[in-house]
Amino acid sequence: MIDKIKAHYIFNIVSIIVLFSTLIIYSLFVQTKKNVEEINMNSHLDYIDNITNNISNLIKQSTNQTIYKSLKNDEVLRKNIEKSIEVFITNRYRYIYVLDKEDEKNDVFRFLLDGEKKLSERSDFLEEYTPSNIKDLNEVYKTKKPLYFKHKDIKTLWITYLKPIIIDDKVQAVIVVDFSLETHDKIIETLNNLDDSLKVILYFSFILFIVILIFAYLDKKREDSKLALFNKLKYTNKELKEKTKEVKNKSQKIIEFNKTLEETIKNEVAKNRQKDKQIIEQSRLAQMGQMLSMIAHQWRQPLSAISSTSNALNLKAQLGKLDNQTAVTLAKNISVYAEHLSLTINDFRDFFKSNKEKQETNFSELIRVVLTIIEISIKNKGIKLIKKLECEDSFYSYPNELKQVLLNILQNSEDVLIQRSIKNPYIEINTYKKGKKMIIEVKDNGGGILSENIDKIFDPYFSTKIKKDGTGLGLYMSKMIISEHCNGKLIVSNDSEGAVFRIILNKDKEDKCQED
Structure with missing residues (x-):
């Protein structure tokens, strides 16, 4: 009986450890996910700040009057600067262009430069432009400081970065950079897929915890019922012995037979229960093992690489040794590892689709x-x-x-x-x-x-x-x-x-x- 009670406690403790371990792992992943998103955002902003500084310096050095007059009077200069801007356009930074205000008293903006690679889609010089965020552009003119805002309604764009070009303490134009949503979406999708997988494991641990508690309760209740029945039988036999000596020998034999039978039943039940446990465990391990071992082999290396790269970024940032090139390189590495995880998930998910x-x-x-x-x-x-x-x-x-x-x-x-x-x-x-x-x-x-x-x-x-x-x-x-x-x-x-x-x-x- 004492061994049974110990077994109940052991099962309960193991289930609690499994549940809390899973919760801890999931909470650590949630924090890591936030850190990856924050590092990805900061690396983009740092890199594009350098690009816009280069563009701003190029425009200042190429113009000897106001930017508007210089570009208006020299078409060759305007085209050369647009070619320079075009170099910075990639799948990640989809649009780069320069705007100014026709009059500081109104909200009419116009194109001065456009880095669009397709000439047929490039905006004309002085073409009027009605931005979706006039408030932010006016804020740049007012504060003379760069800012960025996220797009909620435009499916193809993620962030727009605004950089003022200041000459003689006056904002003469604003450089606008539109970030593509594609690269950001790949990272977020991969992290969300990992999040979903960990949630499944968490749910499984919780269900396992509940199942173990239920089985422990039912097993204890069954043992208590058997003990009560056994005590009742002993009491009945005792009464019979006191009432009549005639059936004393028969009663004794019955008691001994019951004890022997009970012991035999206990042994057989224990053997069957052990066999059932082994069969259930083997089936569960076979089903889980095949899936988890395949996924684990594919995920182990990229997950380790993502963790190492994130730690490297964090450590360099804390020590003040994180230069732009290193941040960009490490962020790209994370994207590559995350894309590999995403491809692995898709391969397993799509394999048996009809x-x-x-x-x-x-x-x-x-x-x-x-x-x-x-x-x-x-x-x-x-x-x-x-x-x-x-x-x-x-x-x-x-x-x-x-x-x-x-x-x-x-x-x-x-x-x-x-x-x-x-x-x-x-x-x-x-x-x-x-x-x-x-x-x-x-x-x-x-x-x-x-x-x-x-x-x-x-x-x-x-x-x-x-x-x-x-x-x-x-x-x-x-x-x-x-x-x-x-x-x-x-x-x-x-x-x-x-x-x-x-x-x-x-x-x-x-x-x-x-x-x-």
Whole structure:
């Protein structure tokens, strides 16, 4: 009984530790997310402040009167400065232009310079401009200080930065830089995806905590009921012994039998409970382990890199050693790592989606996504992976169905190599063209398929893995997918070292592929 009580406490303590550990990890991620967003914003502002300083100095050095008169009187000067501004325009900084006020008493603004790369879309000199944030432009004229504001209603723009050009203590023009929302959105989307994943883990921990508490309560209640029943039986037997000596021996035998039976039941229940726990645990670990191990292998390096880069930025900033070039470089590194995480998430999320329409794809992309799922498993088992990808042509098909077929073939090769304990095992993936046909070939050195089985390998419910719970539907469904959905052929043969599976597709959209 004491051991049972100890077990209840241990389960409760473990569940509490898991729940609070998850909460701590999530809170640390939330703070890190805020730090990344803040650093990203500051690095952009610092960099664009330097750019606008350079543009301002260029305009001041090139004009010997007021900016407006100099540009009006010298068209060549105006075009040269616009070419210089054009250099700073990238996907990140979409628009850079210079405005001034026609009259300080009114709110009529006009273009002096426009860095738009497409001449057909470039604004004309002195073309009137009605800004969406006149209040902010007037504020720059009034305070003579730069400012920025975020866009809430314009989908393509993130931030607009305003920099005054001051000559003789007077604002003669304002440099306007519009930031693209695309790069910012990629970082925010990746961080939000990570946030969602951690929330799922948090919810799972909470549910696990509740389930453990419920099971502990029910188990304790059941033990208490059994103890009460046992005491009641003892009391009844005692009464019978006192009332009559005639049934004394029988009562004693019943008591002993009950004790023996109870002990036997307890032992059997304990054994069954242990078996049930093992089965449930194995099932849960198998399902969670496959997903988490795949994601963990893909995320471990970029997450570590993001953490290291963020710490480097924070440390350099605190020590006052954070120069602009370092900040830009580290921020770009974070973007690269975040984009890698985003691609991994998309690969796992999209892998089993059912595509109702054909899409343009190619063998290299299909192989890349499939290896994202299984490559770590293959290499961890000491299997060498060889890729000879010579066919880069695009074609129209159902990418996710082709991925599932390719994944099934690779898993079969992996199973054969491990089951047969092949020395120096390898799996080779080849792609090549033969006329109009595009072929992807998967071969291994696992000894091949037995001659009596090779003609039945694609039959429904035929499997060589019966002892390993093989259903015999994997290759049958793979052949159906290739022939019925993808207008292709899936064939198998043996070479000198092992089995060779070939997926043959035709580049033309509607032509069916004929076997050689």
